[in-house]
Amino acid sequence: MTEEISAASAGHWELGGDLRVARMGFGAMRLPVSTLGGPPNDRGTALKILRRAVELGVDHIDTAAFYFQGDLAANELIRAALHPYPDGLVIATKVGPSRGPGDLAPTGQMPTSELRAEVERNLRELGRDHLDLVYLRPGGLEPPGDEPIGERFAVLAGLREEGLIRHLGVSHVSAAQLAEAREIAPVAAVQNRFDVTMPADTELLEICARDGIAYVPYFPLGGFGLPEDDRVERVARRHGATTAQVLLAGLLALSPAMLAIPGTSSPAHLEENIAAAGLRLTEDDLAALTGTG
Structure with missing residues (x-):
């Protein structure tokens, strides 16, 4: 009998050394809305996607309080679909960007003094007494800079000491910013x-793999639409x-520290993405994809 492909088919990683997760996870950004500025998605479909993801072995969901469109919000959907949460489900969130009710996306950075309130907001919305993993995210979509993040990261480190956060992460950062954060916690x-x-961030990926830090790429499928790339299409054929499956399998094959969190608002695409956990690429495939062969 052929083994059913699940998220666990991609293998596992221990976040922070003690939270075991399948390397194929799920990103919640597209649950409330499929396209930037588009209409809210169907609530019932979003709930079904979350429940089906867990049925398929997903035990790592990435979200944020600023993932919302109108009255539809990712955190609320996760709670409605999955609470009381199954044992072993890891929910990661991120704080730092500010987004007002009329903004299509985050437009700036919230003051350092508001970070605690944002963590508490995530706790309330998700119905948790602690958060498994919280990322500090500075900056927007421009390339990461080297501005100091220590003061802001120290706030999250303090909340970790209080027991509100189990593990800390950083998002959209340079190697220097990662090093600064690691000096604190x-x-x-x-x-x-x-x-x-x-793959412009390969050097940082190598640092993470060397030091036992998970690398969790956002926009694993290219971001705003699948990339048109002959290399990917040839491997797919x-x-x-x-x-999409080749893009995800390629990520997972690049490094054991790589965790994939593709998001979707389509039940069919969810099944397709999870099936990529069972796709094994050859060294020749990887060389073709990365331009090294």
Whole structure:
């Protein structure tokens, strides 16, 4: 009998050394809205996607309080679909960006003095007494800078000491910013932009793999639409797979520290993404994708 492909087919990683998660997870950004500025998605479909993701072995969900459109919010959907949460489910969130009710996306950084309130907001919305993993995210979509993040990260480190946060992460950061954060408290995960067609962050990925830090790329499928790349399409044809599946399998094959969190508002795409956990690429495939062969 053929083993059913699940999120666990991609193998596992221990976040912070003690939270075991499947390397194929789920990102909640697209649950409330499919496209930037578009209408809110169907609530019932979003709830079904979350429940089906867990059925397929997903035990790592990435979210944020600023993932919302109108009255539909990712945190509320997660709580409605999955609470009381199954044992072993890890929910990660991020704080730092500010987004007002009329903004299509975060437009700035909240003051350091508001970070605690944002963590408490995530706790309330998710119905948790602590958060498994909280990322500090400075900056927007421009490349990460080297501005100091220590003061802001120290606030989250204090909340970790209080027991409100189990593990800390940083998102959209440079190597220097990661090093600064690690001087203050342990960092369990880095969430930066990365896909196999845009591997500009390879050096930081190598630092994470060396030091036991998970690397969790956002926009693992290219971000605003799948990239049109002949290299990906050729590998996909060779395996009878989709472009999205090759992009995800390529990430997972690059490093054991890589955790994938593809998001979707489509039940069919969820099934497709999870199936990528069972796709095994060859060294020749990876060389073709990364331009090294």
